[in-house]
Amino acid sequence: MQLRWHLGTDTSTGSAGQTVDDIVVIDGTSAVVCACSVQCPANIVVPNDPGLCGAVVNFPSTNITGGCGTALTTPSSGSFFPIGATTVTTMAAAGPACTFTVTVQDSHKVCGEGAAVNVSTRLPVGAGDDALIEGFIVQGPVGSTKKILIRAIGPSLLPFGITDALTNPTLEIHDSTTAIVAMNNDWKSTQLGGLISSDQFAEINGSGAAPSDDLESAIIANLTPGSYTAVVRGAGNTTGTGVVDACDLSSASPARLVNVATRGVIQPGDKLMIAGFIVQNGPAKAVVRAIGPSLSGFGINNALPDTTLQLRDQNGAIVRENDDWMSDQQAELEATGLQPSNNLEAALIQTIPPGQYTAQVRGKPETTGIGVVEIYFLP
Ligand SMILES: [Ca+2]
């Protein structure tokens, strides 16, 4: 087939000038659409943004040629990426897809030397049930405590281009009876009560992990063995994208964080749930779960009906992935007692060497709903 331009003079508007007034196709009987091709940019490695357990990363567009139809890149350029590796996917309506990896290295120690980021999660923060909730289970001998700095980050994402960042987060810590044991609105103003018996400004300020915006929340909590949840909301029921993270300030304590879980609204594409976490001091055996449909049994109306899960290392390589937990590690998961209660939920068990990891949860198909990502560290 050949295309030939036919040049003429456009007289329809009364003005002179050369325009293309027709395109003649010769030696062809029908229009031919070139094959769709998508070419992603190269893998990207960046340091974390100072003070954040991750970075806002911009990257070049995917090179798209031919008849691809609409192409969607997720997460999009300009998103917040947690510490660890996240795979970016461009998927064309015509079928072809490509991927590359964005790796955020823990270069600026958010938690200070010797302390680990246990988990950081970015999600849309809504009102009511749609709050961003992080759960912790502390295990240890009677009398032991785990000292954890928990933060709710919002406005400090704005300078990095997260335009829908939560402008004024608040943070509550609940115990297993759902009683509030600590709360904070703006980190420079300690709210006494519950576990908090003295002003925390100096200790937070000296921790190396003080939030960079005065409206952000932080609490240092000495947690005795038990289960806790941290709840992030927007002050005055405002909504937006927020990050909750936790630093372990007592790595020498015999008490251990054995479970960290995050619950929030998961949306298609960009707003998948990505939990970043760091394994220190030798390998850890972990069960990672992506919980969705079984939440409806706990009164959550808009739980995801089906979930998928990927565990990726700091190079972006998939350590293990799963769709429905009974498919390949059923016996191993049942032996831990941590198997999900719904067959469509995803779970995996893996011994992982020290390093930075992300657990990525999506709905299947990609729909909007509440999901939970859980990381259990086994003895
Ligand atoms: Ca606040």
Ligand SMILES: [Ca+2]
């Ligand atoms: Ca599934």
